Amino acid sequence: SNNLDITAIRNDFPILEEIVNGKQLVYFDNAATTQKPKVVLDAISGYYEHYNANIHRGIHQLAEKATAAFEDSRKRLQQFLNAPSFEEIIFTYGTTDGINLVAQTYGRKFLKEGDEVIISAMEHHSNIVPWQMLCEEKGCILKVIPINDDGELLMDEYEALLTERTKFVSVVHVSNSLGTINPVKEIIRKAHEVGAKVLLDGAQASSHLSIDVQDLDCDFYSLSLHKIYGPTGMGILFGKKELLNAMPPYRGGGEMIKEVTFEKTTYNELPYKFEAGTPNIADVIAAKYALDYVDTLGKPNIAAYENSLLEYATQAVMEIEGLKIIGKAKEKVSVLSFVIDGIHHQDTGVLLDQQGIAVRTGHHCTQPLMRRFNITGTTRASFAVYNTTAEIDRLIQGLHKVKKMLG
Numbered sequence: 001s002n003n004l005d006i007t008a009i010r011n012d013f014p015i016l017e018e019i020v021n022g023k024q025l026v027y028f029d030n031a032a033t034t035q036k037p038k039v040v041l042d043a044i045s046g047y048y049e050h051y052n053a054n055i056h057r058g059i060h061q062l063a064e065k066a067t068a069a070f071e072d073s074r075k076r077l078q079q080f081l082n083a084p085s086f087e088e089i090i091f092t093y094g095t096t097d098g099i100n101l102v103a104q105t106y107g108r109k110f111l112k113e114g115d116e117v118i119i120s121a122m123e124h125h126s127n128i129v130p131w132q133m134l135c136e137e138k139g140c141i142l143k144v145i146p147i148n149d150d151g152e153l154l155m156d157e158y159e160a161l162l163t164e165r166t167k168f169v170s171v172v173h174v175s176n177s178l179g180t181i182n183p184v185k186e187i188i189r190k191a192h193e194v195g196a197k198v199l200l201d202g203a204q205a206s207s208h209l210s211i212d213v214q215d216l217d218c219d220f221y222s223l224s225l226h227k228i229y230g231p232t233g234m235g236i237l238f239g240k241k242e243l244l245n246a247m248p249p250y251r252g253g254g255e256m257i258k259e260v261t262f263e264k265t266t267y268n269e270l271p272y273k274f275e276a277g278t279p280n281i282a283d284v285i286a287a288k289y290a291l292d293y294v295d296t297l298g299k300p301n302i303a304a305y306e307n308s309l310l311e312y313a314t315q316a317v318m319e320i321e322g323l324k325i326i327g328k329a330k331e332k333v334s335v336l337s338f339v340i341d342g343i344h345h346q347d348t349g350v351l352l353d354q355q356g357i358a359v360r361t362g363h364h365c366t367q368p369l370m371r372r373f374n375i376t377g378t379t380r381a382s383f384a385v386y387n388t389t390a391e392i393d394r395l396i397q398g399l400h401k402v403k404k405m406l407g
């Protein structure tokens with residue numbers, strides 16, 4: 001039961017008509033990247049066809065139009081996160097880029113030898129490696145919040161890790177491998193009690209949950225638009241203004257400067273201080289259309305529908321003998337990860353692909369998490385608003401076929 005017209009929604013996504021290996025595509029790899037509605041595709045080509053120009057410095061018509069659309073997108077993203085001001089919205093290449101920005105600017109300036117950084121056992125490599133690089137350079141110590149067998153953070157253990165040496169906590173809002181929704185508000189509150197700053201990796205959360213950075217009181221929030229029906233290669237970093245102001249620039253170049261001489265350069269104001277070079281203009285502009293599309297459907301409607309798909313799929317796969325779900329958190333989004341006794345996830349993926357069903361297999365850029373479960377990878381089906389129970393039925397049939405062939 002939902003108030004979304006799924007048939008109409010499917011018609012907004014041209015790619016869903018594709019035929020793969022003789023079958024109509026079933027796309028269940030939405031946690032890797034979602035498909036894009038026609039309005040987003042049209043926004044990209046519309047920019048290139050009608051007002052392609054470099055932004056901010058141009059004085060001609062096209063440059064003014066492109067600049068206005070670009071800055072409109074920033075305001076739209078500000079609203080999307082309920083950020084207090086547009087200066088706190090920094091355009092990046094994506095979640096990974098935003099995390100590296102914080103580690104390389106805030107981290108390098110404010111962390112010193114012996115300071116501690118806390119991450120969790122379920123982090124994506126993009127929220128592990130930048131902190132390892134920083135810790136190696138500065139002599140800081142990286143600590144990891146453990147999880148239980150259902151894939152939930154052990155909050156008592158987290159509290160035990162927090163001390164006056166903790167300077168930074170960086171955790172994933174929603175796990176891409178397990179679907180777990182973490183209790184981030186509590187994580188932030190506890191970190192702030194010891195004076196640590198907090199970054200949330202919002203790559204997966206932003207397509208399923210409503211995000212309010214003021215209510216969360218997070219210091220930084222990094223996300224990718226390609227997971228929210230938007231284009232690849234762009235994302236945003238939210239940061240609290242006083243922190244962004246105190247941070248040195250990330251990359252040097254055009255746009256991020258106020259005045260350059262060979263003796264000394266002064267830097268531009270927020271947010272431009274962090275945006276060196278010509279950005280991904282077309283995709284930034286198109287991002288606004290993706291968010292408008294999501295808002296037209298209504299995020300709570302999307303979440304309710306996705307949850308019904310998750311429930312349907314979870315019930316159905318539990319009937320399959322030898323199949324074990326990895327990630328059984330009480331609070332989770334529409335990500336279904338599983339292993340099947342005696343069958344390698346890669347073989348499962350190949351056989352499903354032969355039936356036109358796209359899933360993700362492997363470690364999902366979370367190798368330490370896979371090690372925690374003593375596995376090398378899972379098969380992951382992740383659902384978006386355009387998916388249907390009929391498609392899930394095809395997955396289940398597909399899995400029965402896999403079992404028959406390999407089991």
Ligand code: PMP
Nearest residue numbers: 094095096124126176201203224
């Ligand atoms: N964190 C999580 C939880 C993710 O799922 C992803 C994308 N798989 C990332 C970070 C990295 O996002 P991007 O590749 O867009 O930078």
